[in-house]
Ligand SMILES: OC[C@H]1NNC[C@@H](O)[C@@H]1O
């Protein structure tokens with residue numbers, strides 16, 4: 482057995498999001514979010530699950546920080562619920578909302594855990610959705626207003642700010658396929674939403690710079706590595722289109738101030754109809770301090786001339802292993818992604834702001850949760866990260882998704898991603914899974930035994 486040592490100040494963390502864990506959906510002045518509305522709409526979420534109670538983190542945050550301390554996290558990534566701060570999305574501030582996050586951050590600082598805050602992790606105030614939500618360019622100024630309130634309130638205690646979590650998912654799942662809130666099914670709207678999200682990011686970064694705060698700001702993207710099933714030219718072009726569809730649509734504007742041509746021509750009229758103004762692309766490209774990467778799996782594709790989706794058909798190798806989300810387990814994709822980002826986009830610090838896996842965890846006879854499959858998944862992906870660092874990639878930290886089992890959007894509570902088990906039937910009791918104890922050992926030694 483040998484040990485792979487990570488860089489001295491490497492940050493080991495874990496991540497969550499407000500709607501997925503907090504509950505207290507109408508408490509202390511919180512306004513309705515689009516996910517409150519969506520989850521309360523029959524047929525949208527598995528088993529009719531909602532985030533009304535979730536993991537009851539709103540009331541148990543002190544106990545949950547104790548769990549983080551026991552695991553030994555260096556840092557905790559969480560999101561702030563916009564409708565807790567601004568119940569109507571704008572206008573009157575809800576002091577009790579600010580108080581909750583002040584309390585959470587104080588507990589984190591007492592425990593020596595760095596707070597990393599995601600400004601937007603999908604729970605838009607419903608009142609803004611009534612005015613068109615992300616499809617209405619007006620949203621940009623409301624987002625900057627919300628961001629500025631938080632920068633002023635917590636700018637002296639937050640280590641890093643993340644403007645958006647996975648704008649691809651907000652745009653295309655929320656407004657293209659419609660399987661996420663607000664449930665719109667319109668590619669044209671999805672493209673405009675993607676643009677408005679990017680613009681809101683750039684303007685929030687600009688505002689952050691004006692405030693001269695000394696923490697850092699970035700954005701988190703869900704990124705894949707995309708591979709052709711064969712080396713024939715059509716399959717290779719299909720793999721490239723897939724990479725542009727998910728990765729390029731956001732990386733190109735953020736780092737190069739343009740949309741990827743290959744896909745632009747594919748979108749044709751839908752792209753030409755977009756409301757993109759003179760200075761937009763320059764504003765989107767506002768320099769960031771780091772890039773957050775959410776990696777779960779790869780994409781393996783072949784060209785299919787009959788496929789309406791970019792002429793692409795996905796392939797699922799029989800001999801691969803899959804998680805409970807039916808996502809292929811492909812650790813090499815993380816290494817390939819990190820190398821590609823470093824070579825083609827940025828040498829700025831990178832953070833894995835999410836990586837993890839859902840498996841059908843059970844409480845054993847002895848009361849523990851033996852999730853060896855999750856340990857194997859994480860170990861393989863940590864090794865990919867290590868290899869990339871050895872080859873010069875500026876990877877500075879890694880946040881396991883997730884600290885605890887939680888509301889997995891349209892899947893509800895049926896998918897467990899946590900390193901902590903939540904016993905929903907038993908008063909949301911928390912049980913550290915074997916993966917939490919395994920992770921604790923990695924963090925203490927800052928190294929991986931292979
Ligand atoms: O699907 C697992 C995670 N993916 N990224 C965004 C998170 O909110 C999800 O729970």
Ligand SMILES: [Ca+2]
Nearest residue numbers: 489491924927
């Ligand atoms: Ca350390």
